[in-house]
Amino acid sequence: MSELVEKVRQELARYEHPLFTFDARPAAEGVEVHIHFQSPGVEVHPYRFLLRPREVEHKQFPWTFQKQLYDCLHDFVIEMFTRNPQRQD
Secondary structure, three states, X not given: OHHHHHHHHHHHOOXXXXXXXXXXXXXXXXXXXXXXXOOOOOOOOOEEEEEXXXXXXXXXXXXXXXXXXXXXXXXXXXXXXXXXOOOOO
């Protein structure tokens, strides 16, 4: 499992963003990717998603990972809304 985590960390090292940091950790069913929002004074839960071993081992991993990372970043930003028309406050 540590080989898979290291492969994901190497791929994450290719990405840098002024608002987010990324990490990969071992999980029971694969590798868990953590996305942390970095802004002083703003508390936001980390976003997590699971990569299964077959996904990390696939020869197209760098491309499929990028799409998944970008999709998850989109979802994370949407989750950060504190108010929107769909929420009943």
